[in-house]
Amino acid sequence: MSEHIAFEEEQARLASSLQDIEEQLRGIGPKYTGDDFTEQVLDFQREERKQRLEVAFKEPYFGRIDFQEMFQDGVAIEDVTKPLYIGKAGVARSGNSNELLVIDWRAPAASLFYSFTGGDALAEYVSPDGDISGHVHLKRNFMIRQGELVRLVDSYVRGQEEDGVTDEFLLFRLGENKDNKLRDIVSTIQGEQDKIIRAERNKALFIQGVAGSGKTTVALHRLAFLLYQYEGRIRADRMIIFAPNRMFLDYISGVLPELGVGDIGQTTFGDWALELLDHSIQLSDPSETMMHWFEERRTEEEWENASGRWKGSIAFKEAIDGRISELQETILPTESFIPLPRFELKPEMMREWYETDYGDETIMVKRDRLASRIRRWLESELKQRGVVDKKIRAQALAKLNSFVKKMPSFSAVKLYVSLFRGKTALPGVPKAIAKSTADRLGSGMAAAEDLAPLTYIHLKLYGLSSAPFDHVVIDEAQDYSPFQLEVLRLCQRTVSMTILGDLQQGIHGYTGVHSWNELQGLFQEEDTGFFELNRSYRSTMEIIEFANYILGSMTGGVKPAVPVFRSGDSVIAEHVNNDDWLCSILQVAKEWQAKGEYDTISIIGRTERESYDIHQYLIANGMEASLVQSKQPTYGGGLTVVPVYLSKGLEFDAVLIADVGAEAYETMDAKLLYVGCTRALHKLKLFYRGERTPLLADWEG
Structure with missing residues (x-):
């Protein structure tokens, strides 16, 4: 035909x-x-x-x-x-x-x-x-x-x-320009992606996907599939997506509605944790942490020994478990409760109530129920013995209140602070970490690295106030600590997770993981699955090959990205003088806009300060441009200036890396530069002042 x-x-x-x-x-x-x-x-x-x-x-x-x-x-x-x-x-x-x-x-x-x-x-x-x-x-x-x-x-x-x-239809769709929202891929889902989408529900499914492999979109389509496949057994309002920041949530917000799915929770780990803790503390500005690590030079040893990695470890979780076990023992009275002569409630009976009647409850819930049970016992005894004298009854109730007060009651924050201060401090904690943590929490603030321990303690003390999650999606999971994942595992009756990320984009080394084994080891082997997506659909062959070159031999056991056969312009690295640098950036932005070929253009700076200066220069010279900042809730498309460490997860038709000089990117910054370069779909250009970064020392281009 x-x-x-x-x-x-x-x-x-x-x-x-x-x-x-x-x-x-x-x-x-x-x-x-x-x-x-x-x-x-x-x-x-x-x-x-x-x-x-x-x-x-x-x-x-x-x-x-x-x-x-x-x-x-x-x-x-x-x-x-x-x-x-x-x-x-x-x-x-x-x-x-x-x-x-x-x-x-x-x-x-x-x-x-x-x-x-x-x-x-x-x-x-x-x-x-x-x-x-x-x-x-x-x-x-x-x-x-x-x-x-x-x-x-x-x-x-x-x-x-x-x-x-x-691949003709796929290449046609990949060649289209981007707007300010992630799109569904339902018409171009590939075979390896479809296997992940349709994988069985009761697994912790790990997806290692190279930049542009569609892993985020695949995870969203998987949610839609699970709701269809398990209709009546799982609910959308008991599913949740954890994204790296609010701007990314806005960026992906259109996919599920396009697939006819609503009511799925979408949040960040920080926002969810603060809500679980009933906002009893505030989160210190996360941009301060990022700037601290990305804009001040750190050695590999400093990254590896960061307090965030220690607080995110299972070893720290086990130390907390030990303290919680000690707390549980102090709750149970070791003496009889004798409110009046010949009235006696023995500790053996109170232990039986605590361990048998309330055995499945969390610690503070059991403590409060035990206190209520003791109160009911006293009321019953007073009634059976016909004690009606108000003065005697008041004496008995006063002794009850005094007795109950001896049963320790803790909030998550109170117990957590005790791990770093005074006689109850955990042994072996570096003094600087102990002091800074206790001082910060004492002022009502918490760092991002404190949220996993705090939420874990809260869950152990009080449990989850809402229904358990039917399914959990964690995006950019390489930046999650084992402790964070353990916290979310506690929020499910049956393991059902989609955990996705790219170890090659693990730029938050001060808190994240170096191997998926660090997270997979939290589950029974039969409860996990692993998929690897190596094919990149985002960028042209030239961009992917250049990005792979940047990583060099730094594979970490991860296979390099394989591009779809879609050729485009060569990647250009161009030297510019410091005096002409901002003017050169302006000229490129004007040139790309004038061509009319690109709907989204990004200038990617090395630091937040550098990005701010570029943005101000563009605005002063009549350009309409937006500046991405850490607290920004939305991404508007068009011409955008963004620090490289905030660009992860976004896509642009054309990207200019503002400076890849030797002072901007050292050898240990390979993953950071890789992230910046793989934001580009069709066009990638790089400027450098002074000498090139050693990451490009031998590159001819």
Whole structure:
């Protein structure tokens, strides 16, 4: 069939589908506003259906796969090849709920669209009824905009395979410009990504993904899949995404709504921890910590021995466990409670109540319940013995209050401070760390490194006030300490996590991990899974090859990024004089904007101060530019100036690294420069003042 005829046939099919969806939308009727509970439930179901239809009406489908199902012996079940149209939302044909107009991308049969890569061998997918196999005769991609068929690409036609055709639609989508929001990839999910999305739920799934491999987007699509696959068993409002900062949360905010998913919590570890602690403390400015480490030169030994790494270790957690065990023993009274003559409650009875009746409760909850139980015992005894004299009763209650006060009561902050101060301080803690921590907490402030221990203590003392999480997503997990992950593990009844990151982008060495084994070791081996995404879809071949060069032999057991075959401009490193440096940056920004080829442009500075100076110069010379800062909640696109350590997670059409001179980037800064370079999709240029960084000493370009 010629491409022209196929396009006309698909246009007609699209028009018919849109008409069907529109008729279904009109038939839903107005929203119910009455008080009848049954009608309210039905209205809720109608509203859900309406939302699915509205999603489908904007873009009914993006793919088609023609499939002929076979018996196990290779005989066709029917001499018919069925076209399956794949979209963001499943839609039944009007008047026939058993015939699907569009198959939801999360449905078992839709997995064929992502897993099939060509060839004559049988393709198969796993359905609720077992494995289904058959032949794929056609795999077709669509781009539909505003109800119009814009593009059609056949990535596979049985018997007519051509080399290189498979990636044509993917390359077209990758070549598009970026805006200020992350987009869904539902129409271009690749086979290795689909395996992660559809992986079983009850695992701590670790994803090592190179820059631009789509790991964040894959994790978001996995949430949508899990809600579909385990409908009725998990809830969106019991899922949570932990992102590195609020700006990143804003950047990814459009993906889940586009997939028809709402109510999933999205936060940072810091914000979540402060809320759990009922804001009993405040968080010191995280930018101070970042500037302290990134803008002042540190040796490898200083990074490795940072207090954040020590406070994030399991060894520190075990030391806290020891102190909590000691606390638990001091809660239980060792003497009888004798409020009045011949009234006695023995310690053995109180221990039985504490350990047996309240055994599953947390420490402070058990302590408070034991205190209430002792009070009820006294009231019962006074009543049974007919004690009505107010004075005698008051004496008994006074002794009760005095007795209960001897049972220690701690908040998380109070117990944590005791680990660093006075006779109760933990042995072996460096004096400087102990003093700074105690002083900071004494003034009502906590550093980011203190939040994992504080939340852990709170959970051990008081438990989780909300329902346990059904699923947890942790992005940029290489910057998490083992202690942070242990805290989140406590917030689930059954392990169900998606933990993603890139060790090569582990720039927060003062707190993060060097190997995934540091985090995987927190779980039983059978409760973990590991995937590696090495293919980078973000940047051109030239940019990826340059970024890999920067890392050199510094692999850390991680495979280098493999670019998609998408070629672009060469990467340029250009020397500029210090006096002309800001003017040169201005000229590049003007030139790139004038071309009109790039929607998002970034100037990446080495430090926050340097980025501020660049931004001020651009503004003074009539440029409209935004400056990314650590507390910034949103990213607006356009021309942006950002310090390199705040650029992680973002993407730009074109990037200029402001200075890669020897004074800006030393050998130990390889990961930092790698992060900056891999922000670029289509264009990357670097300036350097003085000598080049030793990271580029032998690079010819």
